[in-house]
Amino acid sequence: MGKEEHPNISVDCVIFGFDFEKLNVILIERKLIEPDTGKRLINDYTLPGAHIFKDEPLKKAAQRILYDLTGLHDIYLEQFYTVGDPARLKNPVDQFWLECIGKDPAEHVVSVCYFSLLNCNQVTIQHKERNPRWYPLKDLPVLAFDHAHILDKAMTALRRKLQYEPIGFEMLPDKFTLSQLQKLYEVVFDTTIDKRNFRKKIARLKYLVQLDEKQQGVSHKPARYYIFSNEEYKKTRNNILNFTI
Amino acid sequence: MGKEEHPNISVDCVIFGFDFEKLNVILIERKLIEPDTGKRLINDYTLPGAHIFKDEPLKKAAQRILYDLTGLHDIYLEQFYTVGDPARLKNPVDQFWLECIGKDPAEHVVSVCYFSLLNCNQVTIQHKERNPRWYPLKDLPVLAFDHAHILDKAMTALRRKLQYEPIGFEMLPDKFTLSQLQKLYEVVFDTTIDKRNFRKKIARLKYLVQLDEKQQGVSHKPARYYIFSNEEYKKTRNNILNFTI
DNA sequence: TAACATAGTGTTAGTTCTACACTTAACTAT
DNA sequence: ATAGTTAAGTGTAGAACTAACACTATGTTA
Incomplete structure (x- = not known):
């Protein structure tokens, strides 16, 4: 127990990074491989996110998932939004992809979203398997799922945070x-x-x-x-x- | 399909009501009946909340559940917080209660929380089965589960909302x-x-x-x-x- | 018609906001 | 050494906003 993934609950992390010049966000690659030929069919990007384990607290899950995908640990994460429309993963590309990675495409996945703001220069991204790295917010690649929407909500949350907690301390x-x-x-x-x-x-x-x-x-x-x-x-x-x- | 409850995802609604004098909140009764004697063992109160249906969008679920429990419909609901610590329903009273109402007490229930602010005088609470009614925030009865915590978070969210959207329009x-x-x-x-x-x-x-x-x-x-x-x-x-x- | 209750209104002093330009301190290139 | 480059650091004045304060107006009721 504890290590089995919950089929219906996931966590996504919007990690903003400030490099004294611009805002960036960590994205990882989603590789959609054609099963037979091994050809890469689509190569868009996602926020770091994954299903929680059964009986795992959300906050811990967020920390674990962020660590697994990017190597970042002990990051302050603030919950800001939960997406839960069953339609959100029901487009053909995502459905195909879910099948490819062995997930049930019929499941209703509710995703609890967290954000943080880091200093790019004081932090090292590791765990390169899915090639996590900083992308400038002003020049983003195509995002998978509804992650553009989540990112938008995160930006609003970040601005509010910096307004009422003056420094993002x-x-x-x-x-x-x-x-x-x-x-x-x-x-x-x-x-x-x-x-x-x-x-x-x-x-x-x-x-x-x-x-x-x-x-x-x-x-x-x-x-x-x-x-x-x-x-x-x-x-x-x-x-x-x-x-x- | 559609009418089966999701065992792991619920919605709770914090409905604030302003009566031109004070703030109130809608609570419903939690009746813990002793199975054999039918005696009422505990009689504390909960926020209106329930499990969503499988494949039901969160927002629609919140509207439905609020309607089912209080008769309120077409209420603007704002999502503000998701609780997801498996420990949150694991105290003996809640465990016993879950068994009594036929739910698996081992399940990890993530609850997505919404709030609203209404004019008490312009709204009529119906569906009296679990006796929903307004309770003054300053004089609340004992709350079940972690609902005092959720209410606290809701109050913070309400204040922020009234600060950046001046009227709660x-x-x-x-x-x-x-x-x-x-x-x-x-x-x-x-x-x-x-x-x-x-x-x-x-x-x-x-x-x-x-x-x-x-x-x-x-x-x-x-x-x-x-x-x-x-x-x-x-x-x-x-x-x-x-x-x- | 007097008593009551809440609506509605102005001023002043202190604080904060906005707009705006020059000097300073370190390094770099000659 | 000297001149050039770069970003750091600093003050002021007018406008807008904030906080503190008390009385008159307009309806109802007794």
Whole structure:
């Protein structure tokens, strides 16, 4: 018991990655092989996801599945949406694919979706079997199933999260510069922010703590590093940043 | 097909009701009858919820289950959370109850949760079999399962919703007075708001349209009615009211 | 017609928001 | 060494918004 897959419940993970320049998302390959010839019939991409085990808590399943497919572990995952329309896997391509991988194409699969936001540079994707890697959100390949829809919902959830929990604090690098933080908001909200106004705004936030440390090896004036103070945050979590979408 | 219950997937509905005075929530009775004597062993309360049918879309299932248990139909329901820890129904009372009603107590039941906010006075609860009715949020009876936890999550979701979608517009009575609207915010956020400031704030919102109609039969100066204009709302959905929690 | 109850209205001081341009500090190339 | 390059870092003024505050208006009821 415990290792048998639940036929009706799956988990999908939308892992956003910020590389100080743009937003990316982890996708893995879906290879649809023609059974007889071994020819690749379709080669689209999916979010990392799989069926949970029977009697596995959803949160643990999400962690396990993300690890199995990408090698990422101990990632903060936030549940944001559950898709459960039986029609969602009923198009011919998906039906054929389900048969190929030995799943019952008639099953109604409810998928519980989680998202996270990571620093691409602080994280290493491993477990290359299905070739997981970062794809820029602005330049995505074709997505399988209803994963474009899930990704859309995830983006909305991410924006809301960054609005009411100002920094995406579980999700930030240990230390960061204010320009990097500003860029994060800019790419998530797809906007530009005035540097001085941004700094004034977050100067009010007590839980952003300036370090003495500076950037090194950059060919310009080095920026000061900041850290996020969880203790201070708990005291003042009522302050809501209001970057209008 | 279609009418067989799915053993692993259920839906729970948190229906908030505003009566111009306080927030309420619909609960139904869980009667635990001792099989031999017919004696009532425990009498706690649950959110309206049930298993979905196989091959039933989640959203439709939520609508159906809410109708079956309370008689409410065509209610806007917003999905906010999915609970899926196998331990959630594993305490002795719930296990015994599951046996009594003929369900397999070993099953891992994932529950997809929806909430709504209604005007108590504009809605009639029917289907009295399990005695559904409004209970004041501030004075709740004992809740079965993990329903207190779900209710807590629902309250958070409701507050967020009222923050970024200023009026809970799917959820309002057709016409309302500004005092009623203010009271709604006051009870949801458990705070008091200055009348003049509140009115100034929402006077900016183009999608609140004043009617010529006034209250009738009240023993004081009658208030003007307002309606919510969906068309105007779509134009200006970027304005975010900021009632700090 | 007086008492009651809730509706409805303005001002001021403090805070936040927006728009906008120059100097600084490190490195790089000559 | 020196000039050029790059991004860091900084202030101000006008507009908009927020918070705190008390009285008048309009209907009903006794």
